[in-house]
Amino acid sequence: MSDRGSTVFSAFDELREFFTLREGERVASALGEAQPAAARALRLGAQRVRAAQALAQSGHRAEAERLLALALASLSSAREEWPALEPMLRALPSLAASEEPALDEELSPERVAALDSALEESSRVLTRAESASIDKRGRLAARVRRNGAVVFVCTFAAVVGWQQSRVVKLTPRASSTFGAQYIHTNATDGYVATNWLLPDGTPGWLEVSFDRRRVSTLEMTNVQNLSHYGAADTTVELYSGARLVRSLDVSMRATVNTANVTRVAIPVREPLDRIRINIRTFHDLGGGLSEVKVR
Numbered sequence: 013m014s015d016r017g018s019t020v021f022s023a024f025d026e027l028r029e030f031f032t033l034r035e036g037e038r039v040a041s042a043l044g045e046a047q048p049a050a051a052r053a054l055r056l057g058a059q060r061v062r063a064a065q066a067l068a069q070s071g072h073r074a075e076a077e078r079l080l081a082l083a084l085a086s087l088s089s090a091r092e093e094w095p096a097l098e099p100m101l102r103a104l105p106s107l108a109a110s111e112e113p114a115l116d117e118e119l120s121p122e123r124v125a126a127l128d129s130a131l132e133e134s135s136r137v138l139t140r141a142e143s144a145s146i147d148k149r150g151r152l153a154a155r156v157r158r159n160g161a162v163v164f165v166c167t168f169a170a171v172v173g174w175q176q177s178r179v180v181k182l183t184p185r186a187s188s189t190f191g192a193q194y195i196h197t198n199a200t201d202g203y204v205a206t207n208w209l210l211p212d213g214t215p216g217w218l219e220v221s222f223d224r225r226r227v228s229t230l231e232m233t234n235v236q237n238l239s240h241y242g243a244a245d246t247t248v249e250l251y252s253g254a255r256l257v258r259s260l261d262v263s264m265r266a267t268v269n270t271a272n273v274t275r276v277a278i279p280v281r282e283p284l285d286r287i288r289i290n291i292r293t294f295h296d297l298g299g300g301l302s303e304v305k306v307r
């Protein structure tokens with residue numbers, strides 16, 4: 013239990029350091045004039061660890077082990093020379109590599125597992141120590157870059173979430189349908205690949221009911237992937253209870269097997285609870301819709 017707690021804290025700690033670079037700043041400050049030399053030692057260690065990872069991944073595990081042992085030895089020397097690095101490097105693993113050259117096939121499974129584990133841990137520690145190996149200006153740039161990316165992602169997610177939350181839950185009805193495969197509920201199922209179709213050559217309507225509210229937009233996606241079908245001239249009727257509040261004539265483009273959305277701004281401020289889309293004319297054989305959304 014305590015191990016799990018420690019791991020969670022460690023992951024949180026790393027995440028915090030990634031964005032704030034606070035520990036790196038403190039270590040760099042403690043290093044003082046030695047910071048450039050210590051930074052070089054850190055970068056050199058990171059370079060060797062990455063090279064050792066590349067060797068291991070391509071099957072050259074014996075050479076990877078030798079290089080990782082060299083990297084860890086030089087980092088150990090750096091810790092002794094600059095004690096300020098200790099907080100960042102104390103989690104570096106140890107690796108008991110043999111002095112004698114070895115063939116890849118001579119490495120035991122236990123030794124390979126120890127190598128993989130040491131590579132992973134070394135990489136993790138050095139990633140965290142990276143913030144101490146860059147100068148003040150570089151840290152500021154990294155902070156702006158990393159936090160800016162998060163702000164962008166969060167803003168994007170918030171906008172998408174807000175858009176989704178504005179979609180009103182609809183209950184559909186229709187004057188008629190072509191058949192079970194093209195039933196009216198296909199127009200509100202959230203998939204543009206499914207269509208509601210009227211019988212061939214027949215005008216008709218689709219109506220969506222919802223909890224009484226003010227709405228701003230009606231989105232109608234025309235029939236998809238059926239080139240001989242699609243709504244053309246429509247009359248959109250806005251209702252509050254039994255009362256027709258406003259009707260709007262809306263023409264829809266022919267479908268060409270691509271998403272074909274017609275957005276209608278709702279020009280009334282009062283709450284509505286029902287919208288009926290009358291399909292008066294259609295493209296080629298018959299009318300229909302693939303999706304209706306109300307926001």
Ligand SMILES: [Ca+2]
Pocket residue numbers: 198199200201202203204205206207302303
């Ligand atoms: Ca659909």
